[in-house]
Amino acid sequence: MLKLDTVSRRFGNTIAVSDCTLTIPAGQMVGIIGRSGAGKSTLLRMINRLIDPSGGRIRFGEVEVSALKGSMLRSWQRDCAMIFQQFNLVPRIDVLTNVLLGRLNSRNTATSLLGMFTRKERAEALTALERLDIAEVALQRAGTLSGGQQQRVAIARALMQNPKMILADEPIASLDPRNAKIVMDSLKQINKSEGITVICNLHTLDTARAYCRRIIGMRGGHVVFDGSPEDLTTEVAQELYGADGLKDAFSESITSTSLPTGAPALARERANSVGPITEPIAAG
Amino acid sequence: MLDSQHSASKADIVEANFQKLARSRRLYTWFALVALAIAVSWSAWFANDSNAGKFLDRLPYLFDFFIDLAPRDVMEPPRALFDVESPYFDGSFKYDYPEGRVYLIGDFYLPEYFYKMIETLNIAAVSTIFGYALGFVLSFLAAANMNSNRWLRFGVRRFLEILRAFPEIVIAGFFLVVFSLGAIPAMLAVAIHTVGALGKMFYEVVENADLKPDEGLRAVGANWVERVWFGMVPQVMPNFVSYGLLRFEINVRASTIIGAVGGGGIGESLRLSITRGHEAKTIAIIFLLFVTIIVVDQLSAYLRRKLVGEQAFLMERAA
Numbered sequence: 001m002l003k004l005d006t007v008s009r010r011f012g013n014t015i016a017v018s019d020c021t022l023t024i025p026a027g028q029m030v031g032i033i034g035r036s037g038a039g040k041s042t043l044l045r046m047i048n049r050l051i052d053p054s055g056g057r058i059r060f061g062e063v064e065v066s067a068l069k070g071s072m073l074r075s076w077q078r079d080c081a082m083i084f085q086q087f088n089l090v091p092r093i094d095v096l097t098n099v100l101l102g103r104l105n106s107r108n109t110a111t112s113l114l115g116m117f118t119r120k121e122r123a124e125a126l127t128a129l130e131r132l133d134i135a136e137v138a139l140q141r142a143g144t145l146s147g148g149q150q151q152r153v154a155i156a157r158a159l160m161q162n163p164k165m166i167l168a169d170e171p172i173a174s175l176d177p178r179n180a181k182i183v184m185d186s187l188k189q190i191n192k193s194e195g196i197t198v199i200c201n202l203h204t205l206d207t208a209r210a211y212c213r214r215i216i217g218m219r220g221g222h223v224v225f226d227g228s229p230e231d232l233t234t235e236v237a238q239e240l241y242g243a244d245g246l247k248d249a250f251s252e253s254i255t256s257t258s259l260p261t262g263a264p265a266l267a268r269e270r271a272n273s274v275g276p277i278t279e280p281i282a283a284g
Numbered sequence: 285m286l287d288s289q290h291s292a293s294k295a296d297i298v299e300a301n302f303q304k305l306a307r308s309r310r311l312y313t314w315f316a317l318v319a320l321a322i323a324v325s326w327s328a329w330f331a332n333d334s335n336a337g338k339f340l341d342r343l344p345y346l347f348d349f350f351i352d353l354a355p356r357d358v359m360e361p362p363r364a365l366f367d368v369e370s371p372y373f374d375g376s377f378k379y380d381y382p383e384g385r386v387y388l389i390g391d392f393y394l395p396e397y398f399y400k401m402i403e404t405l406n407i408a409a410v411s412t413i414f415g416y417a418l419g420f421v422l423s424f425l426a427a428a429n430m431n432s433n434r435w436l437r438f439g440v441r442r443f444l445e446i447l448r449a450f451p452e453i454v455i456a457g458f459f460l461v462v463f464s465l466g467a468i469p470a471m472l473a474v475a476i477h478t479v480g481a482l483g484k485m486f487y488e489v490v491e492n493a494d495l496k497p498d499e500g501l502r503a504v505g506a507n508w509v510e511r512v513w514f515g516m517v518p519q520v521m522p523n524f525v526s527y528g529l530l531r532f533e534i535n536v537r538a539s540t541i542i543g544a545v546g547g548g549g550i551g552e553s554l555r556l557s558i559t560r561g562h563e564a565k566t567i568a569i570i571f572l573l574f575v576t577i578i579v580v581d582q583l584s585a586y587l588r589r590k591l592v593g594e595q596a597f598l599m600e601r602a603a
Contacts, residue, residue, distance in 0.1 A: 048503050050499065050502060050503055071507075074505040074506070074507060075505060076505070077502070077503055077504065077505035078504065078505035081503070081504070082500075082503035084496070084499070084500065084503075086496050087496075087500075088496040088497060088499050088500030088503070089497065089500060090497040090500070090501075090514055090515060090518055090519075091497070091518075091519070092518035092519060093514065093518055101501065101504060101506070101514055102504055104501070104504055104505065104506040104507075104510050104514075105504060105505030105506065109507060109509055109510055112510060113509065113510070113513050154500070157500075157504070161504060161505070
């Protein structure tokens, strides 16, 4: 169970996240939505402690996450895997080693630096890659892969951490619709079968609706909505995105990573009910 | 949607501002050029004025040196270079070319100046390797993106500055007093300067590196050494090696110069033969230096092109 208690973060004079209080039970799949600059990214980074909170407390079970330091902090970061919009792999290293790097925290630094990973660890990494259906690129340099493949490698690396939670910061914002669906499906599947909590920043309403049973809406650093997809009415969306932003948020046929479903007008209409991303895609 | 009238007026404003900017930029360029011209002519005058012999008065004597350098016949410099006996040998040191041969196996020998050239290259190579290793470690401590401790960073940066503030020849002068003549003080001097010079170039590479891999590793729970090794080193290595090779080129020259002040190697031979007026030997050494430096530069340029070219290729693919 993850508990955030009046967590805030300031950058100079601007307040990125303000008094954020949330409770996220283990095993949930949560989508965080809002305009860019709403504080979604900062919030996730504070949970992983890539950014330190300026105020408030973060607890995970018995662990006071916001007070961790040194090796305790690093082992928290191992438990709380993170996936990024730009994948953040090491482009010049092969895919298999990139996945093995997910283990760094649980092993001896000297043997890691020498690249002395065990046969068992390599087998585990390969299993993780197989699970994401990209084992065939295991020996390629990560930088030579397409965005969708790289994001899947990043998920495999996250799995290699044996995490208790996965934080995904705009995981599909740089991907084409087809890869976006593969990545979101993988996260959903990991959440379901392993019971790992997944918290996912998304900028499109329909993706959040399609994959997350719980949606948190942020605006100007505040949590302004916390509920089920059914509660996310047009009025709420309007509050989240503002009167001007609402049009952008819904005209996903132009800007978003959701799957195209014919006429743009139709897509806009349907965005209010069911996300088009849920629709099956034809192979090839 | 913008109406056309609105956008037209906006374009006019942009155009007017652009013109204004361009005018002031041109004005400043002229100011700078005039200032530069004044500065250059003043410093040339100053240099001439402070020199003992006036430049224009002494210019005709420039060629005397080259006339003195003419050997007795065309084959003399090659003989001096390969330590072959000279027909002019009269018992004096000037024509005693075989003296100084380094016998390897039986009658097979390495000519003296080749041996000395290898000595100089060795000084350059060893000092580049030591300087590279230490500069490598220190650069990550000096880079703002890898070391958030301001005081440590400040300390390391000042340390690197001090090391590169002194030219090799000044450090060599100091070490020559301590360790006496030879290759060791030369190596130390060149290595120390190399740490400072490479350390600075390296930390600038690190500070310009893409931080996404590092962020990914931080989020994995990797410690500092692991972040450096896996997140930074793969991407900065081509640039580091390229700078290292460039430094090796510079260090070959530096070792030669230090040799001339007592650091051993080819520089010492060159100084001796010039001051003693051994024209054939001088020409042989200058030729050997010339060829060696060209070969080293071309080889390192080729390697650097390969390295950086490969990186450019990868970046293109990632984009």
